[in-house]
Each structure stands twice: as C-alpha cells, then as structure tokens.
Amino acid sequence: MIRAPLSTTSVLDESSDVVALAAAPWASALILTSIPYRFLQVLFLQRLIEAGKNATHYGNVLGTTANLTILAFLVSLIGRAIYARACRLAAATGKTPGRETWRVPLASFASYLFIASIAELLFFLGMTTIIGPIVAIIVAGLAVGTMELNERAGIVAPLKLIARYGREARIVLALALVFAIALFIAAVSLYATFTAGLWMASAFTSFDVARWSILLTIWNRQFVFLVIAGAIIAIEPFWIAANVMLVRKAGAEESGEELRLWFRELEEP
Amino acid sequence: MAIPTIQPCAHHSERRAFALCMTCRKSLCQECVTQWDGIYHCASCLAARRSSAAGTSGAAAWLLVIGATGVLLYLSARAMVWAGALLASLF
Numbered sequence: 001m002i003r004a005p006l007s008t009t010s011v012l013d014e015s016s017d018v019v020a021l022a023a024a025p026w027a028s029a030l031i032l033t034s035i036p037y038r039f040l041q042v043l044f045l046q047r048l049i050e051a052g053k054n055a056t057h058y059g060n061v062l063g064t065t066a067n068l069t070i071l072a073f074l075v076s077l078i079g080r081a082i083y084a085r086a087c088r089l090a091a092a093t094g095k096t097p098g099r100e101t102w103r104v105p106l107a108s109f110a111s112y113l114f115i116a117s118i119a120e121l122l123f124f125l126g127m128t129t130i131i132g133p134i135v136a137i138i139v140a141g142l143a144v145g146t147m148e149l150n151e152r153a154g155i156v157a158p159l160k161l162i163a164r165y166g167r168e169a170r171i172v173l174a175l176a177l178v179f180a181i182a183l184f185i186a187a188v189s190l191y192a193t194f195t196a197g198l199w200m201a202s203a204f205t206s207f208d209v210a211r212w213s214i215l216l217t218i219w220n221r222q223f224v225f226l227v228i229a230g231a232i233i234a235i236e237p238f239w240i241a242a243n244v245m246l247v248r249k250a251g252a253e254e255s256g257e258e259l260r261l262w263f264r265e266l267e268e269p
Numbered sequence: 270m271a272i273p274t275i276q277p278c279a280h281h282s283e284r285r286a287f288a289l290c291m292t293c294r295k296s297l298c299q300e301c302v303t304q305w306d307g308i309y310h311c312a313s314c315l316a317a318r319r320s321s322a323a324g325t326s327g328a329a330a331w332l333l334v335i336g337a338t339g340v341l342l343y344l345s346a347r348a349m350v351w352a353g354a355l356l357a358s359l360f
Contacts, residue, residue, distance in 0.1 A: 117341035124348035
C-alpha cells in the first residue's frame with residue numbers, strides 16, 4: 001500500500017485508505033479509551049477556571065483531578081497502541097486486521113508508554129509557551145508511529161527512533177498544521193450538528209428546547225470544552241494513522257521497499 | 270528529492286542491494302536480508318537481537334522503563350496542576 005514517494009499529501013492520502021480499513025472495529029477501541037481522558041481534561045479545566053486566581057489554594061482538588069486524568073491517559077494509551085497496530089497491519093496487508101491486532105508486543109507498548117509520558121510532561125511544562133505543546137504533540141504522534149519498531153524495552157532506542165523520524169521535520173510540521181485545521185473544522189461541525197439537532201427537535205417535536213438552548217451555546221464554556229474534546233476524539237484516528245503511515249513510508253524509503261513495490265506496480269499490465 | 274543510487278550488497282558485491290538493515294544500515298541483497306514483523310534485518314543483527322532478548326539484561330531494561338515511566342507520569346500530574354495554576358493566575 002505504499003504508492004507514492006514520501007510527502008505530506010501521500011501520507012494523508014494513504015492514511016485515509018488505512019483508516020477506511022482499520023476504523024471498523026478498531027477505532028472504537030481508541031474512542032472508548034479516549035473518552036474518559038478527554039472528559040477528565042475538561043473537568044480539570046472547568047475546576048481550574050472555577051478556582052481562577054485562587055487555584056493555588058485548591059491544590060488537593062486539582063491534584064486529585066490531575067491524578068485521575070493521568071490514570072485515564074494511561075488507559076487511552078492502550079487504545080492508541082491497539083489502533084496504531086491495526087493501522088500498521090492494514091497498511092501491510094491491505095485488509096481489515098483481525099484478532100492479531102490485540103497482540104501488541106509488550107516491549108513496544110512499554111517503550112511507547114515511556115515516550116508518551118515524556119510528551120505529556122513536555123506538554124504541561126511547555127504550556128505557557130507556544131512551541132512547547134506543538135513539540136509535545138509531534139513527539140506523541142511520532143511515538144505512536146514508531147511504537148512497533150521497538151522490539152525491546154529500553155529508554156534510549158525509542159528516543160533514537162523519534163530523533164530519526166523527526167528528521168522529516170517538514171512533513172511532520174505540515175501534518176501538525178493540517179490536523180490543527182482539521183481540529184477546528186471538526187469542532188465547528190460538531191457545534192453545528194448540536195445546533196441543527198436542537199433546531200430540528202424544536203421544529204418537528206414538542207420537545208422543550210428552552211433549557212437546552214441555554215446549555216448548547218457558544219457562551220457555555222463547558223459545552224465549548226466538550227465540543228473541542230469531541231473534535232479531538234473525532235480526528236485522533238486520522239492523526240494516528242497519518243503518523244503510522246509517515247513512519248512506514250519513511251522506513252520504506254530507507255529500506256528500498258518503496259522502490260521495489262513501485263517497480264512491481266509498473267511491471268504489472 | 271535526491272536521486273537514489275543503486276548500491277551493491279554489503280556481502281555480495283556483484284549483487285544489487287534489495288534493502289537496508291534497519292539496525293546497522295548495511296545495504297543487503299535479497300538473500301542476506303530477513304524481514305521480521307515488517308522490518309528488515311541482516312543475519313548478524315537478527316542473531317544479536319535473539320541472543321540479547323534471551324539475556325538477563327532484559328529485566329534491568331524493563332525495570333528502568335517502568336520506573337522512568339512511573340516517575341514521568343507522576344511529574345506529569347504535578348506539572349498539570351502547576352501549569353494550570355500558573356495559567357489561571359495569569360488570566
């Protein structure tokens with residue numbers, strides 16, 4: 001399934017094919033494990049905003065929510081690892097992956113946990129800067145893309161892999177930009193869906209929408225956070241597939257498999 | 270994009286390279302390369318991986334990864350509160 005030379009468009013093009021093959025049923029594992037994490041992030045933000053300038057006085061409440069969020073983050077990594085394996089198998093075989101998707105190598109998963117934890121820490125430490133979260137998101141994407149290249153547990157080898165594939169900086173940054181735009185579009189679409197649903201409920205049924213119209217509005221901060229969380233969940237399968245394809249295509253270009261497959265395709269009548 | 274040049278196999282100079290070993294980066298012909306779980310390896314790197322996987326150093330590496338991940342996750346939770354409180358005090 002490697003058809004074109006490594007570029008942003010070819011990665012996006014081929015990752016959409018991979019998502020079409022792997023999404024049912026494997027995206028459900030990703031979404032189900034992501035929901036608690038995203039909801040807890042929203043809860044943390046909500047509590048933080050409620051505390052406002054007195055946030056430092058609410059260390060216990062915020063700390064407990066942060067601990068739960070990190071626990072949910074760990075669970076979400078399991079879903080990401082399963083889905084990334086599904087994408088890799090789909091790309092390798094051109095078919096919807098079967099039960100073998102569950103068999104994520106333990107060493108690969110441990111290495112992925114390690115790098116994903118670094119990315120998470122980077123994200124929070126760099127939150128007051130613009131570049132910090134971007135770097136963290138890119139590292140998290142490359143971590144899931146390179147996960148299965150780690151055959152042994154270790155802390156140096158996974159970092160070397162991130163550095164190796166991070167050299168495709170132009171494509172990595174372009175992908176981040178594309179998905180930032182996709183996130184915005186997904187959030188707007190999700191908001192529009194809720195608004196349309198509310199409108200139809202009021203137009204065609206006797207459903208009392210007065211209360212819901214106050215809740216499902218852009219002025220309700222909690223609803224806006226939930227819409228953003230929903231948009232992240234919606235684009236996550238594509239983001240993971242794009243990173244898996246980026247690593248696969250970059251690896252194939254290095255190994256020569258890309259040229260071999262290309263010549264084979266040219267030879268076919 | 271750089272034009273790829275055809276390289277000979279590291280072990281058989283008369284043969285064209287078919288793939289790169291993803292560990293030692295040697296160019297290898299079809300006979301010298303083994304694809305394992307989608308990744309190309311040369312025979313010596315594959316043997317090294319097999320012997321090291323059976324060795325006792327694996328346990329230490331596992332402990333190191335688990336310990337480091339635990340510390341990082343603990344720090345992430347603390348950094349989450351710290352960064353959140355910092356941002357909340359700014360706005």
